[in-house]
Amino acid sequence: MIINKPMMKSRSKIIIVPIGDLDFFQINKLAGRLSEAFTSPVDIIQGAEPPEEAYSPARLQYFSSVMLGKMERLKANDKEKILAIVDEDLYIPTKPFVYAEADPYAGCALLSLYRLKQEFYGLPEDDKVVIERVKKEATALIGYLHLARYCRNPRCVMYHCNDMSDCDAKTDKFCDNCTRLLSGK
Secondary structure, eight states, X not given: OEESOOOOSSOOOEEEXXXXXXXXXXXXXXXXXXXXXXXXXXXXXXXBXXXXXXXXXXXXXXXXXXXXXXXXXXXXXXXXXXEXXXXXXXXXXXXXXXXXXXXXXXXEEEEEOTTTSGGGGTOOOOHHHHHHHHHHHHHHHHHHHHHSSOBSOTTSTTBOOSXXXXXXXXXXXXXXXXXXXXXXX
16 A cells, blocks of 8 residues: 655654756745655755766766765754755766665765656656656655665655666555654554
């Protein structure tokens, strides 16, 4: 069974940090979704440009861990969860690309829109598909910051996606088990 709203054992504020030139209307919609999913307040702070030192000219990508490391400095306290969103291609040295990276100990996550877009795969632009993918992946990242684990249920929003077909197949809801874990019951 899939459930929509877990009751968090302690309310933590979610901070969204847009990096680069992003659609503020879509970021605002995402903030509403995260607020509803986690029954937490969500703030959107003024974004920044991607850090130059994270860019690899050889790979034409940004090293996600460098970008993620800068996010922790934005936290006002340990209860805040930071979600940075960027429209650049990301990598870590052991993989050719990553959709996202999260550090549950720091309470920070980074999500790239780059490979969530249909155009990346040579398909026509489809904002509706992208918005659904962003909602799911952002929800999973914030969930991961709370749980420090993903779910094995392929329908649960907390399921770890290896490709876009995994993302498209899962729902934007928490399964019963993840709901219990998030609520501390």
